[in-house]
Amino acid sequence: MTHTAPKEITGLSQKPTTDSLFKRCRNLSQPMQLMARRTMSVVSQWSSRIFSVELDGAESYFAIQETRKGDVLPEAFRRANRDRFYSVLVSCSDRLRQVKFHADLEEKLLKALPAGCAVDPMSSFLPGTRGSLIRGYFLKASSEDPSFSDRLLRDLIKDDPVLVCSYVKCEDGGTWTQNLWPDAHSEMIKTFYVVHSEAPKVHPSTLNIINSDVFYSFEEAREVLKESSDIIPEAASVLELLPSRAGPRGRPDFPVIVIEGLDATGKTTLTESLKGALGAALLRSPPQCLSPFRERFDQEPPLIRRAFYALGNYITADQVSQEASKGPVIVDRFWHSTAAYAIATAVGGPVCNLPDEGSELYRWPSDLLEPTLVVLLTLDPEERKRRLRDRGLIKTEEEQKLDHNQLFRLKVEQAYRRIVGPVCVTVDASPSADQVLREVQLLIKTKCHL
Numbered sequence: 001m002t003h004t005a006p007k008e009i010t011g012l013s014q015k016p017t018t019d020s021l022f023k024r025c026r027n028l029s030q031p032m033q034l035m036a037r038r039t040m041s042v043v044s045q046w047s048s049r050i051f052s053v054e055l056d057g058a059e060s061y062f063a064i065q066e067t068r069k070g071d072v073l074p075e076a077f078r079r080a081n082r083d084r085f086y087s088v089l090v091s092c093s094d095r096l097r098q099v100k101f102h103a104d105l106e107e108k109l110l111k112a113l114p115a116g117c118a119v120d121p122m123s124s125f126l127p128g129t130r131g132s133l134i135r136g137y138f139l140k141a142s143s144e145d146p147s148f149s150d151r152l153l154r155d156l157i158k159d160d161p162v163l164v165c166s167y168v169k170c171e172d173g174g175t176w177t178q179n180l181w182p183d184a185h186s187e188m189i190k191t192f193y194v195v196h197s198e199a200p201k202v203h204p205s206t207l208n209i210i211n212s213d214v215f216y217s218f219e220e221a222r223e224v225l226k227e228s229s230d231i232i233p234e235a236a237s238v239l240e241l242l243p244s245r246a247g248p249r250g251r252p253d254f255p256v257i258v259i260e261g262l263d264a265t266g267k268t269t270l271t272e273s274l275k276g277a278l279g280a281a282l283l284r285s286p287p288q289c290l291s292p293f294r295e296r297f298d299q300e301p302p303l304i305r306r307a308f309y310a311l312g313n314y315i316t317a318d319q320v321s322q323e324a325s326k327g328p329v330i331v332d333r334f335w336h337s338t339a340a341y342a343i344a345t346a347v348g349g350p351v352c353n354l355p356d357e358g359s360e361l362y363r364w365p366s367d368l369l370e371p372t373l374v375v376l377l378t379l380d381p382e383e384r385k386r387r388l389r390d391r392g393l394i395k396t397e398e399e400q401k402l403d404h405n406q407l408f409r410l411k412v413e414q415a416y417r418r419i420v421g422p423v424c425v426t427v428d429a430s431p432s433a434d435q436v437l438r439e440v441q442l443l444i445k446t447k448c449h450l
């Protein structure tokens, strides 16, 4: 089968040596050098990458090849009746700049692109390689003015940490080429043929979870806040509230019981009752002292938001240690919530995309106090919705959103159950508040001898 290379790439494939690229890097400012080095390291393994485009919530994968072998068109290229696509992937050695830029990119693209363009989330990764996932968007250009998108992306690539590719249909229509554009630091342009790729065995988002979504040590989470303090003044205030290091993990004198569950499963009701019934101290994570900063961190990308919640657990752990030398302690949410919500958010799609049971992603942080018992309250979704409505915090239009989020809630609940470390017991929270209290008291008696 014959294929004519698309015009824009003909004659541009002079590839400079790695050495000449490094030399060029040395003439750049330090942040630019870092950016260039990161780009080079990503580009050096470009042809081994798999690309994933999210279309209507489902992922379509494609690989790239230097020579044309077979023409199974990836889903992303089959659907729309367009003749041009682009990908914009964010890659930068400064992780804060990377996540902040990515967080703003979709809006930036949608604002700038002409009407009729579509922007879908996409990512690229090296199968099985931890930390290799980079995220961005797949653009379907408007056929009315294709040169507009070209110009926009050429401007973007000049100063911003992005790798841009255009996708052009081969003249015989059988397949498409991916053309990796040169950026500000290189003259490389590479052309590949796109081919369908099967879904990887493990969902690609799991490759970047460690220290991006879930933090397994105090130091790793604190480092993110330290890096953020230049751009987020509140981060400096949170750093001041932190203990100097993770507290000792020795067994507390009195039992520490954590109550976990989705919102409106009855945690507040139960923890208040347990406090009275057991004469226990009641603590929560995030702790009260972080309340003034929570709203601010909830607006940040996952890297920063999750580091904030992770650190909240260490502050609570310190308070727990002190209280547990005097009597039993009840804790409203702790590390299970931090990890389960983070994993469920990071992993798109259905429950089967979650890391398998036994995955290292569900391990308890080695430097965090282990509770004696974790009680996970579960509730039928309809009853939970009824309780939310009765509580007055739900409006009719929000119910639709809740239904839509049902998949997310299923993932949170599964992730909760898969976390290993302290003993975690599931309790059905649908009986009356008194009955739930009695059941949990019995559990505490059996497991904590209290």
Ligand SMILES: Nc1ncnc2c1ncn2[C@@H]1O[C@H](COP(=O)(O)OP(=O)(O)OP(=O)(O)O)[C@@H](O)[C@H]1O
Pocket: 261, 262, 263, 264, 265, 266, 267, 268, 269, 270, 387, 388, 390, 391, 429, 430, 431, 432, 433, 434, 436
């Ligand atoms: N066992 C129960 N039976 C019926 N209603 C209950 C029960 N437990 C709690 N509720 C009611 O359900 C609503 C949610 O309960 P609660 O605030 O304790 O949940 P929560 O898990 O702490 O929620 P959130 O995480 O959103 O703070 C409240 O109106 C509460 O009175």
Ligand SMILES: Nc1ccn([C@H]2C[C@H](O)[C@@H](COP(=O)(O)O)O2)c(=O)n1
Pocket: 263, 285, 286, 309, 310, 312, 313, 333, 334, 335, 337, 338, 339, 341
């Ligand atoms: N220890 C914690 C407590 C809470 N979170 C996050 C997870 C959810 O996004 C949200 C739920 O809290 P609520 O609205 O019920 O107060 O907060 C966490 O990550 N870690």
